[in-house]
Amino acid sequence: MTLETTSRPRLLAGCRWAEASGAERLLLFPEGAIRLQGTGREILERCDGQRTVEQIVEELRQIYSAGDPARIEEDVRIFLGKLHQKRIIDF
Amino acid sequence: MVSAPLALIAELTHRCPLHCVYCSNPLAMRNAASELSTTEWIRVFEQAGQAGCLHVHFTGGEPLARSDLVELTARARAAGLYVNLITSGIGLSEMRLAALTEAGLEHIQLSFQGGQAEAADEIAGAHSHGHKLALARLIRKFKLAFTINAVVHRQNLDDLSAIIAMAEELAPDRLEIANVQYYGWALRNRDALMPTRRQLEQSQATVSAAEQRLAGRMRIDYVTPDYYARYPKACMGGWGRRLLLIDPAGQALPCHAAGVIPGLTFDNIREHSLAWIWQQSSAFQRFRGEAWMPEPCRSCDRRSEDFGGCRCQAWLLTGDATATDPVCSLAPSHGLVEKVVARTTDDLAQEKSTFAALPTAWVYRRNPS
Numbered sequence: 001m002t003l004e005t006t007s008r009p010r011l012l013a014g015c016r017w018a019e020a021s022g023a024e025r026l027l028l029f030p031e032g033a034i035r036l037q038g039t040g041r042e043i044l045e046r047c048d049g050q051r052t053v054e055q056i057v058e059e060l061r062q063i064y065s066a067g068d069p070a071r072i073e074e075d076v077r078i079f080l081g082k083l084h085q086k087r088i089i090d091f
Numbered sequence: 092m093v094s095a096p097l098a099l100i101a102e103l104t105h106r107c108p109l110h111c112v113y114c115s116n117p118l119a120m121r122n123a124a125s126e127l128s129t130t131e132w133i134r135v136f137e138q139a140g141q142a143g144c145l146h147v148h149f150t151g152g153e154p155l156a157r158s159d160l161v162e163l164t165a166r167a168r169a170a171g172l173y174v175n176l177i178t179s180g181i182g183l184s185e186m187r188l189a190a191l192t193e194a195g196l197e198h199i200q201l202s203f204q205g206g207q208a209e210a211a212d213e214i215a216g217a218h219s220h221g222h223k224l225a226l227a228r229l230i231r232k233f234k235l236a237f238t239i240n241a242v243v244h245r246q247n248l249d250d251l252s253a254i255i256a257m258a259e260e261l262a263p264d265r266l267e268i269a270n271v272q273y274y275g276w277a278l279r280n281r282d283a284l285m286p287t288r289r290q291l292e293q294s295q296a297t298v299s300a301a302e303q304r305l306a307g308r309m310r311i312d313y314v315t316p317d318y319y320a321r322y323p324k325a326c327m328g329g330w331g332r333r334l335l336l337i338d339p340a341g342q343a344l345p346c347h348a349a350g351v352i353p354g355l356t357f358d359n360i361r362e363h364s365l366a367w368i369w370q371q372s373s374a375f376q377r378f379r380g381e382a383w384m385p386e387p388c389r390s391c392d393r394r395s396e397d398f399g400g401c402r403c404q405a406w407l408l409t410g411d412a413t414a415t416d417p418v419c420s421l422a423p424s425h426g427l428v429e430k431v432v433a434r435t436t437d438d439l440a441q442e443k444s445t446f447a448a449l450p451t452a453w454v455y456r457r458n459p460s
Contacts (some may be wrong), residue, residue, distance in 0.1 A: 001307055001308075007366075012236065012264060013119070013197075013234045013235055013236055013264075014197045014198045014237075016197075016237055016265075018145070026145070028145060028146075028173045028200040029147070029236070030175060030200070030236045030238060030264075030265065031098070031146060031175055031200075032144075032146075033097070033145050056307075078388065084307050085306055085307055085310065086310060087265055087309070087310045
């Protein structure tokens with residue numbers, strides 16, 4: 001299953017956020033957790049099953065307005081691809 | 092100050108309806124009368140949550156043997172812990188699964204002893220495979236993360252493709268293919284469980300191909316046998332670094348096997364707080380840091396990665412809990428492991444006839460009396 005611009009990524013069952021403490025936030029999943037901050041956190045927090053990939057990329061571009069737009073899209077795709085392989089998100 | 096444990100391993104009971112020949116429970120098990128009460132476990136969860144623990148793993152024996160499991164789940168969740176259930180599935184009905192999910196269960200890991208009933212039930216010492224298949228289909232109806240844990244060894248590694256295909260059809264999020272590790276009952280049965288080198292190499296190729304094929308659908312984690320590794324595993328993420336186990340009677344251990352190491356006093360959660368045990372107790376301090384390490388570990392570049400391997404395995408194989416884990420190629424006692432591996436045979440036909448001549452080849456896990 002490939003990630004399209006119209007895909008709506010969402011967290012899989014058993015994957016959820018812990019409360020944020022400052023810039024970092026923990027994402028809990030079976031038997032583990034990852035700490036996210038910066039772009040990683042911004043991307044994953046937008047994986048709500050509502051926003052499309054296109055919308056997520058657009059919102060990231062607005063936050064990181066000094067960044068290269070094409071690079072931001074690539075980073076989003078790569079990041080989502082990794083989370084998909086780890087079975088943290090689906091789309 | 093040592094950072095908080097990532098996870099609490101709640102070994103709720105040593106009672107179990109199965110008798111798996113690879114079980115890593117201690118040979119000296121806790122009986123039902125000695126088990127912590129519901130209230131006592133709840134206090135453990137609250138302390139773990141307060142100490143900054145993120146996860147609890149409900150395990151055993153068979154955690155479903157505890158009739159208070161739904162309440163324990165609810166209270167663990169309320170204490171701020173993510174609840175993982177590590178189970179054989181025996182004792183789980185749809186109604187009970189619904190109640191556990193409602194109470195806050197988030198992840199279930201279901202064990203499989205093989206890819207088909209006859210072989211799987213022989214390893215488990217009970218008719219269980221059919222129930223697990225039915226249960227797996229049921230689990231998908233609930234909002235739960237689902238892992239299948241397929242335990243592999245010489246007797247079933249040649250069936251690995253079929254085991255993966257079975258798992259694929261049951262559609263868990265994740266498949267853990269776990270080579271047996273040699274503690275408890277598994278150590279008693281080691282000669283019958285140790286894979287051959289050929290099997291190991293073939294299994295790695297099979298897993299690799301399956302990982303690629305299933306990428307994005309099912310995650311596969313493959314745990315290879317450390318007897319064949321070049322370097323040891325970072326057992327439990329290091330002694331007293333990431334994980335804290337409370338046994339059915341409240342004894343606090345850095346892992347399920349550490350009770351075999353002599354000269355250590357393990358404290359009990361009935362008498363001491365979890366925070367004190369983790370931070371201050373002598374048993375938990377014993378193999379932290381590097382001061383305890385002998386050579387070659389003490390000056391080894393890998394010491395902060397694998398911590399010299401497993402203390403329990405060092406004790407079990409060499410009689411010295413401080414020794415370099417013998418699975419390490421740099422261990423002075425590595426020859427012990429090489430000898431075991433050299434005894435494995437590819438001639439399974441010959442092996443089967445040898446077993447046929449013995450009245451009881453397997454040492455099956457007993458229940459606590």
